[in-house]
Amino acid sequence: MTRIVLSIQDRKAHRADAHHLDPVVMIGGDGLTPAVTKEVDNALKSHGLIKVRVLGDDREARLGYYDALADELGAAQINSIGKLLVLWRPKVDKVKAVDEDRMAGPKDVKILKYASRGGQKPEVKILRVLGNQRLTRGGTVKRAKVKQKSLKKSSQG
Numbered sequence: 001m002t003r004i005v006l007s008i009q010d011r012k013a014h015r016a017d018a019h020h021l022d023p024v025v026m027i028g029g030d031g032l033t034p035a036v037t038k039e040v041d042n043a044l045k046s047h048g049l050i051k052v053r054v055l056g057d058d059r060e061a062r063l064g065y066y067d068a069l070a071d072e073l074g075a076a077q078i079n080s081i082g083k084l085l086v087l088w089r090p091k092v093d094k095v096k097a098v099d100e101d102r103m104a105g106p107k108d109v110k111i112l113k114y115a116s117r118g119g120q121k122p123e124v125k126i127l128r129v130l131g132n133q134r135l136t137r138g139g140t141v142k143r144a145k146v147k148q149k150s151l152k153k154s155s156q157g
Contacts, residue, residue: 001074004089014049014078018086023053031056032065040087041073048091054083106130111139 006014024043027036043050052069054062066085070077078086106128113123129135132144 001072003070004074004076006076006078006088011076011078014076014088015086018049018051018078018088021049021051021086023051023084025050025052027052027054027056027065029056031061032068037069037072040069044073044075044087044089045092049078049086049088052085052087054085109135111135113139 024047025036025039040050040052052065054065056062062080062083062085066077066080069075069085069087073087073089075087075089078088080086109127109129111125111127113125115122125139127135127139127141129141133141134144136142
């Protein structure tokens with residue numbers, strides 16, 4: 001992959017967004033291993049904008065890691081200050097499989113019923129509430145009403 005080249009204004013905006021971030025990945029004494037590259041790739045997929053800390057003292061090696069990560073992963077170099085490298089890659093939107101016929105699942109809800117006398121334990125009752133039901137304040141279960149369809153809209157379309 002080739003690295004992303006950003007305008008100065010875009011880099012400034014991403015640098016400001018990255019200011020409060022903590023480093024997500026650390027490159028240790030072994031250098032840029034495939035495992036480290038994979039972790040940086042996963043972090044870029046989930047976060048988009050990340051900081052990487054390099055623990056070595058060699059400046060040339062740090063800049064080499066920075067260039068190698070940007071080239072391999074198709075990321076943009078935002079900033080490098082000392083031992084921190086900031087990389088950005090646009091996040092890919094996840095496609096969620098939506099089943100329109102699916103309803104909300106059942107939930108088990110605990111209801112406490114307090115006794116009229118103060119010294120007794122409250123009675124614990126567990127109710128199963130289905131997706132089309134709701135629990136009222138009094139502890140009763142109500143079903144959802146069926147939405148009425150407009151005759152006017154159904155005749156038009």
